[in-house]
Amino acid sequence: MVLIHQIELRGEIVVNFEHETRIDAPRNVVWEWHTRRGAFARLSPPWENMESISEPIGLSPGGRRTIKMQVGPIKMKWIAEHTDLIEGELFSDRMVRGPFKRWWHTHRLSEEDGFTIIHDEVSYDLPFGFIGRLFGGRYVRKMITNLFTSRAISLTRDIARHQSFSHLPRKRILISGASGLIGSQLIPFLDAGGHEVIQLVRRKPSKDWERYWDPENENLDPSLFDGIDAVIHLGGVGIGDKRWTKKRKAAIVNSRRDSVTLLAETMASLENKPEVFIVASAIGIYGDRGDEDIDENSSHGEGFLTDTAKIWESSADAAREAGIRTIHLRSGIVLSPKGGALGKMLFPFKMGAGGPIGSGKQWMSWISMDDHIAAVQHLLMTPECDGAYNLTAPNPVRQKSFAKTLGRVLRRPAFAPLPGFVVRILFGELARPLLLEGQKVHPQRLLDSGFQFEHQQLEDALRDSLGKWKSN
Incomplete structure (x- = not known):
C-alpha cells in the first residue's frame, strides 16, 4: 500500500507518504533485524550511491547517522537523528542536515495473523517552498516510492532467507x-x-x-x-x-x-x-x-x-x-x-x-x-x-x-x-x-x-x- 497526500504539520503544509509492508515473520524477528548494524546497507536501494560514514548503536533516541550520498553530479551529506522509540513497536528519525527542508520518518510494527506489518510514514517538504514543490515534487515522489519499493523487496526476501535457517545457531x-x-x-x-x-x-x-x-x-x-x-x-x-x-x-x-x-x-x-x-x-x-x-x-x-x-x-x-x-x-x-x-x-x-x-x-x-x-x-x-x-x-x-x-x-x-x-x-x-x-x-x-x-x-x-x- 502506498498513500501520498498533503497534511498540515506543526503549522506548515508538508507531503505525507505512507507505505505498508507485510512480512511472513514474527514481529520480534523483524524488530531485531532493524536494530542490527547491517540493516541500513540492506535497506539502501542498490542503484543509489549511499555510504554510512558514522552510525548509531541501535535505535535509541539521540543516535545519529551520517550518510555520504550523491544525487546526479551533486555530492552531499545527510545527517539523520533517531527521535522516538517504543521497544518492539515504533522508532522514528528526522533529518538534521540534508537535501530536504524537512524530513520525519516513523516506522510502526504491528502483528496480523502471524505476519508483521511495517507501516512507514514520511512527512517531508522541499526547499524553496511552492517553487520547489512545483519543479521537484513529482521527481521526489517517484524517488521515494522507488526507495520504499526496494526496501520492501530487500526486507521481505532477506528475512525469509534468514528464517529458513532459524532452527540453526548463528555463526x-x-x-x-x-x-x-x-x-x-x-x-x-x-x-x-x-x-x-x-x-x-x-x-x-x-x-x-x-x-x-x-x-x-x-x-x-x-x-x-x-x-x-x-x-x-x-x-x-x-x-x-x-x-x-x-x-x-x-x-x-x-x-x-x-x-x-x-x-x-x-x-x-x-x-x-x-x-x-x-x-x-x-x-x-x-x-x-x-x-x-x-x-x-x-x-x-x-x-x-x-x-x-x-x-x-x-x-x-x-x-x-x-x-x-x-x-x-x-x-x-x-x-x-x-x-x-x-x-x-x-x-x-x-x-x-x-x-x-x-x-x-x-x-x-x-x-x-x-x-x-x-x-x-x-x-x-x-x-x-x-x-x-x-x-x-x-x-x-x-x-x-x-x-x-x-x-x-x-x-x-x-x-x-x-x-x-x-x-x-x-x-x-x-x-x-x-x-x-x-x-x-x-x-x-x-x-x-x-x-x-x-x-x-x-x-x-x-x-x-x-x-x-x-x-x-
Whole structure:
C-alpha cells in the first residue's frame, strides 16, 4: 500500500507518504533485524550511491547517522537523528542536515495473523517552498516510492532467507575482502541476520569488528580464529580493472595464492579449527567453451583465467586436508549497478550507445547480487555442502540478448555494436577472455542442494537491481 497526500504539520503544509509492508515473520524477528548494524546497507536501494560514514548503536533516541550520498553530479551529506522509540513497536528519525527542508520518518510494527506489518510514514517538504514543490515534487515522489519499493523487496526476501535457517545457531564469521563489490553486501546481509561478522583489514583497524592482517608479508595472528565458526575469503587484486601487463597478471595470481594459502595453513595448524572455509573463485576456470553446457563436473579449460582459478582453488588444500569443510564459489557475472560488468555498462546504455560486443553470440552466465549472497549463506549453513559450486543463475543468455534486455529495462536503444577489433585495441589481452568469449554455465550442484533462486530470469534481476519496474 502506498498513500501520498498533503497534511498540515506543526503549522506548515508538508507531503505525507505512507507505505505498508507485510512480512511472513514474527514481529520480534523483524524488530531485531532493524536494530542490527547491517540493516541500513540492506535497506539502501542498490542503484543509489549511499555510504554510512558514522552510525548509531541501535535505535535509541539521540543516535545519529551520517550518510555520504550523491544525487546526479551533486555530492552531499545527510545527517539523520533517531527521535522516538517504543521497544518492539515504533522508532522514528528526522533529518538534521540534508537535501530536504524537512524530513520525519516513523516506522510502526504491528502483528496480523502471524505476519508483521511495517507501516512507514514520511512527512517531508522541499526547499524553496511552492517553487520547489512545483519543479521537484513529482521527481521526489517517484524517488521515494522507488526507495520504499526496494526496501520492501530487500526486507521481505532477506528475512525469509534468514528464517529458513532459524532452527540453526548463528555463526561467528571471519571475512576478508569486506570492501569489495560482494563483501559490501554480504557482510550487512549476514550481520542483519544475526551472525557475528569480524572483518580482516590490511590497514590499522578503526572499528570494534575489524582485525588486522598482512597476507603479502604472511602476517596473520592465529588467535584471531578463537571462537570462529567460519572463514569467508573474497579478497584478490581485480581481474578486469586494468590492462593485463606482465606485472598486473602476476599480482592477480599472487594476491590469490598467497592470501588463500596463508588462511588455509593457519587454520590447519589450529587445535580448534573453524567448521567451514569459503573461498571465492570464478567460472573462468572452465575457459571458453562455445555453446557447451557446463556444470561442476565439466573439465577445466585453458588460458590465464583458467590457470589463475586452478591455483586459487588448490591454495586451499591445506584446510581441506585438515578436515575443514572447504567451498569454492565459482561466481559468474554478479549484477550490481555499483560495479562489475553491469556497473561499467550503465553509462553507455543510458546514453543510448549500448549494444552487442563483438559477435554478441558469447554466453553470459550472470547472477543477481541478492541470489549470490543468499547462495553464500546457504552453503555456509548447509553442512552437506562441500567442494566447488557454480554461482550463476539457471538461465544464462547470449551477450546480444543481455544488451537487448538491459536496453529494454532502461528504455534505451541497444543496437550500437562494439566490434571485436575495437575491444581488443581498448582492453588488450583481457578483451578476449572477459568480453569476447564466455561460458554457458549451470548451477547444478547449488540446485541439487535445495537452493532456490529469487531471480531466474535476467530481466527480473535487472529491474530489481536498477529500480526499473514495469509499474514505473
